[in-house]
Amino acid sequence: MxxxxxxxxxxxxxxxxxxxxxxxxxxxxxxxxxxxxxxxxxxxxxxxxxxxxxxxxxxxxWVGPATVALAVPLAKQIREFAHIWRGVLLGVGAGCAVAILTVFGLGLLFGTDDVLTKSMLTKSVTTPIAVELSKNIGGVPALAAFFTALTGIVGIAFARPLLALVGVKDDWAIGIAVGTSAHAIGTASLNRVSQVQTAASSVAMIMAGVVTAIYLIPFSL
Structure with missing residues (x-):
């Protein structure tokens, strides 16, 4: 012990x-x-x-409860979110599709093993969801957790500088992009920057988990 x-x-x-x-x-x-x-x-x-x-x-x-706690900033911005939820859903849906298609593209390019590819498909959603989804589609949960953490680390390193480079300055746009691509790690990094960005990233992270699960249904059949 x-x-x-x-x-x-x-x-x-x-x-x-x-x-x-x-x-x-x-x-x-x-x-x-x-x-x-x-x-x-x-x-x-x-x-x-x-x-x-x-x-x-x-x-x-405690990762699960900590992830849920990230919804607190969203509660403070709920009125603004109510006006833009359609655009947020569209953006998250497109982002999740790109994340999955990118994995398939890289898999074909480098000839990766099918199990490895399935373990990478959930890399852009938060760890508890990624691990469970990986189990359902035939991936390796440990690898899924690794790729999820790696994606979050890369996300917080490059997401905001890249968005600034292309001229994205809106707090909601930044938060949605980070939450969709870098899940809880990215969301937590925004908490020191902006409550609005954190709220946007939180809702994007939650939606990304749901949308990705829907996209991956064919792999669990």
């Missing part, structure tokens, strides 16, 4: 250090730095990855 508890402490400490570093150096991506730090510290002091997985399961349990 001590090793899983130690794994939780190491993970939280690594994330705290990463957040402190990111506060001083904004270019740093906390999730990426925390992952590397946690891996290195655990490799040095223990190295039992089965025990670390058990500790990670306790943390993963």
């Amino acid at each position: 001590l090793s899983p508890l130690l794994a939780i402490i190491v993970t939280l400490a690594a994330y705290k250090m990463a957040m402190y570093a990111a506060a001083r150096f904004p270019i740093i991506q906390p999730v990426l730095v925390a992952s590397v730090c946690a891996w290195f510290i655990w490799w040095v002091i223990n190295g039992d990855w089965d025990a670390y997985r058990l500790g990670g399961d306790w943390i993963s349990f």
Whole structure:
């Protein structure tokens, strides 16, 4: 029991250090730095990855409630959302379709294994949904979680700079783009920037989970 508890402490400490570093150096991506730090510290002091997985399961349990908590900013912006929900739904639907088609395109280009492709199809939705969808369509949940985290890290690194480069400045547009492509990790990163962007990203993330599940129905039959 001590090793899983130690794994939780190491993970939280690594994330705290990463957040402190990111506060001083904004270019740093906390999730990426925390992952590397946690891996290195655990490799040095223990190295039992089965025990670390058990500790990670306790943390993963709270991912769902934490994701739901991201809807709080949306509640504050609900009146504005009521006027634009059709456009939001259209944008999220198009974004989810592009995410899935991109995976198929890359799979064909590089000749990836069918199981690997199915594990990547859910990469743009939040982790709890991605894992369950991956199980239903024949993917590997662990790989799905990895690709989901990787997508979120890449999203927070490039989404906002890329949107700024092409001239997208509207808070709702930025939030919808980030929430659709970078799920909870991207949404959490916006919480330090704008409550409106966080609200938009939250609703996009929720819609993306539903829309992606609908798109993937043929793969679960």
